[in-house]
Amino acid sequence: MSTTTTVNTRWWSGGKSPFNVEYGKLMMWYFLMSDAFTFGAFLIAYGTTRFSATSWPDPNKVFSSYPLMPEGSHAPLVFVSIMTFILILSSVTMVLAVQAGKEMKKNLVVLNLILTIIGGLAFLSCQAWEWTHLHHEGAWWGMNPFMNADGTQSTTGFTNFFFTITGFHGFHVFSGVVINIVMLIMTLNNVFEKRGHYLMIEKAGLYWHFVDLVWVFVFTCFYLI
Amino acid sequence: MEHSHAAHSGNVKKEIIKVTIILSVLTIIELALGFWMMGIESHGTRLTIKGVIVILMLAKAFYIVGYFMHLKHEIHNLIMTIVVPLALFIWFITAFLYEGNSYKNLRNTYDPYKKERSHTVVEKKETVKEEKKAE
Numbered sequence: 369m370s371t372t373t374t375v376n377t378r379w380w381s382g383g384k385s386p387f388n389v390e391y392g393k394l395m396m397w398y399f400l401m402s403d404a405f406t407f408g409a410f411l412i413a414y415g416t417t418r419f420s421a422t423s424w425p426d427p428n429k430v431f432s433s434y435p436l437m438p439e440g441s442h443a444p445l446v447f448v449s450i451m452t453f454i455l456i457l458s459s460v461t462m463v464l465a466v467q468a469g470k471e472m473k474k475n476l477v478v479l480n481l482i483l484t485i486i487g488g489l490a491f492l493s494c495q496a497w498e499w500t501h502l503h504h505e506g507a508w509w510g511m512n513p514f515m516n517a518d519g520t521q522s523t524t525g526f527t528n529f530f531f532t533i534t535g536f537h538g539f540h541v542f543s544g545v546v547i548n549i550v551m552l553i554m555t556l557n558n559v560f561e562k563r564g565h566y567l568m569i570e571k572a573g574l575y576w577h578f579v580d581l582v583w584v585f586v587f588t589c590f591y592l593i
Numbered sequence: 594m595e596h597s598h599a600a601h602s603g604n605v606k607k608e609i610i611k612v613t614i615i616l617s618v619l620t621i622i623e624l625a626l627g628f629w630m631m632g633i634e635s636h637g638t639r640l641t642i643k644g645v646i647v648i649l650m651l652a653k654a655f656y657i658v659g660y661f662m663h664l665k666h667e668i669h670n671l672i673m674t675i676v677v678p679l680a681l682f683i684w685f686i687t688a689f690l691y692e693g694n695s696y697k698n699l700r701n702t703y704d705p706y707k708k709e710r711s712h713t714v715v716e717k718k719e720t721v722k723e724e725k726k727a728e
Contacts, residue, residue: 387671419693422711519714577661588650592627593643
């Protein structure tokens with residue numbers, strides 16, 4: 369894709385896209401910007417609340433289990449690392465799907481879309497397990513069974529923020545999976561072959577990478593720092 | 594606007610693999626720092642490690658947005674359209690963390706009831722249900 373800008377290329381004179389991308393792709397970028405500010409606002413609200421608290425539950429004590437863990441053991445960061453790698457790998461398969469689309473290789477697009485969908489569903493399953501496990505320990509919106517790190521009484525803000533932000537993110541993962549399934553069906557029905565391009569997959573790819581990007585921020589803010 | 598050239602497609606695959614490895618390594622370093630931090634008591638050291646984790650996180654964001662979302666290969670005006678508004682975040686985060694810290698200091702100075710409550714060690718209770726707001 370060459371972007372030679374000679375003196376006579378007037379990007380804003382009409383007839384072509386000033387950003388050299390199609391309309392739908394530019395609009396997806398604008399939507400992602402708005403979503404970035406929404407997630408940013410949530411995370412900054414969480415940061416402000418945490419900064420205004422004298423103490424806060426220690427994430428390594430709260431989030432320290434995984435499915436089928438033996439009784440009494442304590443494994444911080446393990447399960448969330450697995451979730452992070454699942455989402456990163458699903459992003460990679462999405463990149464491969466977009467690349468296969470550029471090369472008009474329909475079967476490779478189908479394969480990589482299926483892998484991306486499986487990755488998304490695996491992530492959602494892990495998140496659902498994490499939520500169920502915490503709920504069984506007594507955590508929910510308005511209910512916080514965990515003490516602060518220094519032994520003082522904690523607030524329900526801890527669980528409220530956790531469930532709201534991971535829930536909002538999980539909702540985005542879910543809608544991303546739905547979009548990817550629609551993309552898969554369209555690919556299988558030769559919609560893109562007939563159009564002669566797979567640009568729609570590229571737009572779905574932008575959304576999916578955004579979902580992965582948000583997880584990078586959410587996971588760091590809640591589990592690491 | 595298609596990468597139909599065979600050699601170019603090979604290069605693209607190499608770039609994807611390279612970025613995947615970089616992202617994985619950055620994640621592993623972040624997790625290693627997280628594990629290391631569990632054994633550290635010093636507040637200053639913990640803060641430094643957290644700072645490093647944040648920088649690694651921003652590096653991951655750069656790679657995901659630049660290569661997976663292809664922004665690095667787009668026209669300069671589009672890159673600026675995305676990056677410049679995100680600079681607002683720098684002030685957004687600074688202002689609100691400062692605000693939160695100020696709120697804590699003011700409350701601990703002027704609200705003895707809340708200060709005492711937030712510094713009293715309690716026995717572990719069953720659950721903390723949301724209490725009626727006294728305000």
